[in-house]
Amino acid sequence: MGELTMVEAVAMALARALDEDPDVVLLGEDIGRDGGVFRATAGLLDRFGADRVRDTPLAESAIAGVSVGMAAQGLRPVCEIQFMGFVYPALDQMLSHAARLRNRTRGRLSCPMVLRAPYGGGIHAPEHHSESTEALFAHIPGLRVVIPSSPVRAYGLLLAAIRDPDPVVFLEPKRIYRAVREEVADDGAALPLDRCAVLCRGSDVTLVSWGAMLTETLDAADALSAEDGIEAEVIDVCTLKPLDAATIRASVERTGRCVIVHEAARTGGFGAEIAARLAETALVSLLAPVVRVTAPDTVVPLLKLERHYMPAAADIVAAVRRTMEYA
Numbered sequence: 001m002g003e004l005t006m007v008e009a010v011a012m013a014l015a016r017a018l019d020e021d022p023d024v025v026l027l028g029e030d031i032g033r034d035g036g037v038f039r040a041t042a043g044l045l046d047r048f049g050a051d052r053v054r055d056t057p058l059a060e061s062a063i064a065g066v067s068v069g070m071a072a073q074g075l076r077p078v079c080e081i082q083f084m085g086f087v088y089p090a091l092d093q094m095l096s097h098a099a100r101l102r103n104r105t106r107g108r109l110s111c112p113m114v115l116r117a118p119y120g121g122g123i124h125a126p127e128h129h130s131e132s133t134e135a136l137f138a139h140i141p142g143l144r145v146v147i148p149s150s151p152v153r154a155y156g157l158l159l160a161a162i163r164d165p166d167p168v169v170f171l172e173p174k175r176i177y178r179a180v181r182e183e184v185a186d187d188g189a190a191l192p193l194d195r196c197a198v199l200c201r202g203s204d205v206t207l208v209s210w211g212a213m214l215t216e217t218l219d220a221a222d223a224l225s226a227e228d229g230i231e232a233e234v235i236d237v238c239t240l241k242p243l244d245a246a247t248i249r250a251s252v253e254r255t256g257r258c259v260i261v262h263e264a265a266r267t268g269g270f271g272a273e274i275a276a277r278l279a280e281t282a283l284v285s286l287l288a289p290v291v292r293v294t295a296p297d298t299v300v301p302l303l304k305l306e307r308h309y310m311p312a313a314a315d316i317v318a319a320v321r322r323t324m325e326y327a
Contacts (some may be wrong), residue, residue: 004184007177009151010040012186013158018048024162025070027054028063028080037082038118038177064090068097071113078162084119085128098167099142110165120212120263121310122175124303132264137169138241144168145240149214151182156191163190173212194239196247202231205320206251208274209261210237217261220316240270245277252278256287257323261316266294288326291319
């Protein structure tokens with residue numbers, strides 16, 4: 001067992017999937033010879049050959065569309081979109097075809113494909129390289145949306161996504177691709193989809209987040225404990241769709257307060273869905289309004305303003321303190 005970064009854990013999961021299942025095929029721009037823009041597929045072309053690790057033209061709609069066709073005929077394609085900001089040409093294929101194939105054929109066909117994309121800000125990238133538009137996919141029936149927050153979860157959740165019989169959008173927070181290392185066993189063990197992970201226990205407030213923002217959320221939980229004596233329970237959503245609302249609700253029923261954190265723009269962000277679920281199912285348990293800490297409703301700025309755009313641990317701490325003012 002070695003200590004790996006998240007991008008190394010992704011690469012290891014892809015290699016494991018290719019090795020254990022001859023139907024798994026990787027495709028995307030520059031994923032073969034160059035090993036991907038973040039090197040998540042480095043070395044896989046030499047190991048598994050060009051038939052299974054395929055470079056494609058710069059054509060996101062074609063990448064997704066070919067993957068749907070492969071999946072319908074029994075393969076398990078894992079396609080990569082270089083950055084989430086380039087995924088929009090592929091939306092029609094994912095929304096109109098991948099998500100509907102099982103329903104359209106009354107169960108005769110399924111679509112066991114994974115669409116991988118690095119997403120999120122924080123790396124001083126140019127325009128269209130820092131989007132966090134996961135709510136677009138979470139809105140569509142028939143698509144799973146999975147977002148890991150650590151190397152261990154990246155490995156286990158990606159294997160689960162590849163083995164799933166239906167389409168999965170797997171979004172990898174590139175800001176933490178190399179920011180943390182964990183011991184990851186290459187044992188082929190998948191983590192369960194559709195479940196939240198409780199990262200730390202607390203009795204005063206529930207903090208809910210996913211992806212790279214778990215870094216700031218955990219930092220905020222530590223600061224609240226040290227400075228205010230507030231013990232926060234931190235939940236990693238992991239799978240946005242289908243949402244494990246029961247785990248979040250059970251936590252809020254214990255703590256009475258909830259702060260939701262995401263780096264996507266505020267309006268229509270997935271945090272609003274979680275807040276609505278809590279209003280419907282846990283209203284009598286809430287001691288304070290649910291608070292969202294998000295990015296503003298603006299285009300992701302270029303690098304000089306990026307730190308003003310991204311939610312910070314101090315913003316989360318301030319939000320929690322506001323919720324604690326309610327009796």
